[in-house]
Amino acid sequence: MTIDLNADLGEGCDNDEALLALVSSANIACGGHAGDADTMRACARWAVAKGVSIGAHPSFADRANFGRTEMAQIPTDLRESLLEQLQTLRGIVHEEGGKIVHVKPHGALYNQAARDPELARLVVSTIREFDPNVVIVGLAGGALVAAAREAGMRTTEEAFADRGYQSNGALVPRGTPGALIEDEDTMITRILDMIVNRRVQSIDGQWCDLNAETLCLHGDGAHAVAFAQRIRKALDAQQIKVAA
Template sequence: MLSNPKGYPIDLNADLGEGGANDAALLQVITSANIACGGHTGDQSSMQTTVKLALTSGVHIGAHPSYPDGENFGRQPMVISDQELLTSLYQQINSLKAVCDSLGAKMFHVKPHGALYNQAAFNEHLGGILIDVIKRIDPTLKLMILAGSPLVNQAKSHGLTIIEEAFADRRYLANASLAPRQMQGAVIEEDAQAMEQVEQLLANKPLTTLDGALLRLRADSICIHGDNEHALSLAKLISARLTAGKKL
């Protein structure tokens, strides 16, 4: 099981440094922060601010790279050469690493963002580029990726340590992929519904996918999207649930 600073029975992560209003408050309840590093958003100033907050809060710090596509917030597939993508990811992750180094913080993991996250989880070639970049920068960096996806075993076979991630606020399809955001119901808007999914994940009970299947996921970490309007209220609910000391 992934250790975490607050003693939760499971890691709780959020994507930060994306211009959301609740980063500082979220850092009080989460245990891992995925910090945007210039691909979909984020710059030197936002990285420094978020790393300082994360360092004060004692959470695990991770890089959150994406396709270099700020116009679409990294949420659309991108036509890009392998070399261009490799170079961009290398620069993004290294930019956050440099900020961490300058502030005496340790970078713990890498979690890709948006379309790159979803595609690399199922595309062996894209997964290979991501693995290559991480190994070039620091092979001890953990890779946070979609639980149950082919990239889990692919990355393990290349010697990386994996954090399998499930989502509190997103629905799934039968193949364990996230339902596309344009599908009705893909984003869980109600805290009560999100907590129901969290309870199913904690109890290792199957989730009902949007295409009608039952899907069982084993997760090391639960994600909250930091840019959602209800991210903070949901994070507090999950934190209270985990703090209650109930066993998985």
Template sequence: MTQRRRIDLNCDLGEAVTTDQLEVEARLMTLVTSVNIACGVHAGDVTLMRHTVRMALRHRLAVGAHPGLPDRESQGRREQTLSPSFVEELIHSQVGGLMSISQAEGARLSHVKPHGALYNMAARDRVIADAISTALARLDHRLILIGLAGSALIAAGSAQGLRVAAEGFADRGYQADGSLVPRGQQGAIIHDEATVVARARSLVTADRIAAIDGSMLHCHIHTLCLHGDTPDAVPLAQALRVMFDEAGISVTRVDHVA
């Protein structure tokens, strides 16, 4: 009997600033399996962190940290010059803070996924990737590190002895080298639902996705990202779940697939 393919569907949450955004986050929690919670630096605050952890627990989701750069004006998406020691402290303080909140709410932090510019810099810069991995190992060696498939962050986490989860994106454009097309450039964000669903199916069932130049990338992933701030994120999540069900793909938490 053929074994069903398993995938985690993760979402970056705890970033809401309006009632409508809070409602979208609540609806997404009924559709995803893991959440990455903003740690109060690029977005969120202690109250929202605690609320999001409680909601995730209610839906039995894997609870993870989503640490970012200290730049709320650009929502942590502007690259900065970073020293390894600064990155270590940035990760240690943010993840440690959410870890304490999670423990107080009766949850164990399962994973960490850097946000925005920090994620993209760590994907290509092994020094930054090593600093992130070192900070996580200091905090809790059981933490799963989520990073772009094939990136320096995945390599650094593995070298540190951490469990790693390779991540893919169906709604983002890929460059021929496997990196993401930078936001703001043409082709960076894919909005058409049918296209996103088809790309997700190819990633999960065939380990393949088309780059922006038309070439095909081999990309084995453990987890697929759904952006909570994408317009129509809820209908897209629903469409992805229908596709997974029709394709015989089991959707489960990141700590069950990594």
């Protein structure tokens, strides 16, 4: 049994290099919500050195709100903005001897594309224009994954141990009760359920099927590295291999 562990990096935390020793995939912020040339270069260099698969983590161009504010209408310049972010990161990654293997949208863009087929198709067509061979990472069961498959793109379905789920498989919106799970024991139990039993319990108690191919470890918590180490120990105990 195998699972990919991914972490969002280059977002202003000081534990990026430490997390790269524990994950198999890295999603590097490329300027839309966070990150600059220096952080992109540092994360790319560390990922290449540690043999971690590199991905781009583009978003709505909204640094003031960390890319977490949803847009009532799809911005007309979204395609150009995403291409600029992706191409900027690609140039830096290539200079560091690496290659962008996957693309995972960030924040509001990720969540809106998971439920809005029109936005999902726009995101997919933009990524395909950038590179038709990359893997698109999206919420398991969401519209982005469906749109990518319709376009003939490869996909990886993602799950979150520290986020609450609704009974339809969508994440509980941030800022509402049950959106974040902070108890580490609960998260470990959920991780193993997601991987071994391919299911997750929603906030109303229902069990939902879940095709978890990659698991996101958020790196912005105070104990992110220690918890990532604990996750690796739990997976090792169950003989679950971590690989991109």
